[in-house]
Amino acid sequence: MSTINKSLNRLYQLVEASEKGYAVAACSVNNQAIKVLFKSYAKKRATFKEEIWAEMQRLGSTVKPASSILGAIHRGRVTIFAVMTIGEENIERVVLKEVLLGEKVARYYYERILKKDLPETTRAIVQKQYEDVQQLVEQAQSMLGKNGKKLIIWLYDAEKDADKAVNQLKTSGYAIQSIQKHGLSASQMYTEKSIKVSETALSGAVGGAIWATIGGLLVL
Template identity: 30%
Template sequence: MNNEQIGDALKKLSGTLRDGEKGFADAAEKAEAADLKSMFSSLSQERASLASDLEPLTRQYGETPREGGSVGAALHRGWLNVRDALTGSDDYAVVAEAERGEDVAKGNYEEVLKDELPADVRSVVEAQYAKIKASHDKVRDLKHTMEAARNK
């Protein structure tokens, strides 16, 4: 990969992290259970920290990190707000939406990691991917636990 491609990949991850930051903040607001509010708030803060950690590397490769998320994510959140206003949402629905967002984040990191990356970039992206995967798995497992409880 050339520097421009590396910068583009890092900018994409930066946007992914900002999307997660906003998505988890929204989830924290919508969740009813205090433990969910706390978990989502913590994950939002983690995503903000990861995005900040990625900024110097993104600049090093000639790109300006995204301060906001992607247009697609903003549109998705807007649609969810409309849906929630019409149908209401419960904690299970909030967790299910968080899992969908985590699927996208995990996929974006996996896509970038398929490329030939310089060692400094790869080490940062792999370390962040480990955190993304851990939160993905936590949210996925929580959704499955909630699903099982609902189906009893």
């Protein structure tokens, strides 16, 4: 396997872990707007994964990368933290922090691979995905609260209801540039059920053991 495909192999594993991580994050929150947002992120990562695999094939790879155990551990950590946290708003914050952590790791790896000598086509794919990851880092930070401001997301069934909410915000004094409205089509939603019960149980058990050990060390 070439050096470039080795890097893409790791990137594929990272993106796949992110895809499944967002699916777990969506299941861990009750806020429907955030749930839909996470599912749309999972869908994006599924698309990224296929783009990377297509490029790997173009460069000579014939075997898809294996799943990463570290990704499974992180998903278990998200689930454990969500279960242990009391209060819906607190759960959302815990999950968002884990999402931000995962995206920062992804951003770091994208930055590393972009420093390599890549073919033009490969660089274009990685750069485009990196820019999307960077946007998600900023969005997650804004949802947690940044520089005295916090991004709030609402979900509406009908466009007229969304328009009404936008007008109410304008009337309340919110600057027009601080309000955004986005439509979400069915094609943008994540539907793949690729996370097996056995994998979730394993990741939860392994992740729990790791964090219980760390917790025990901290108590000592």
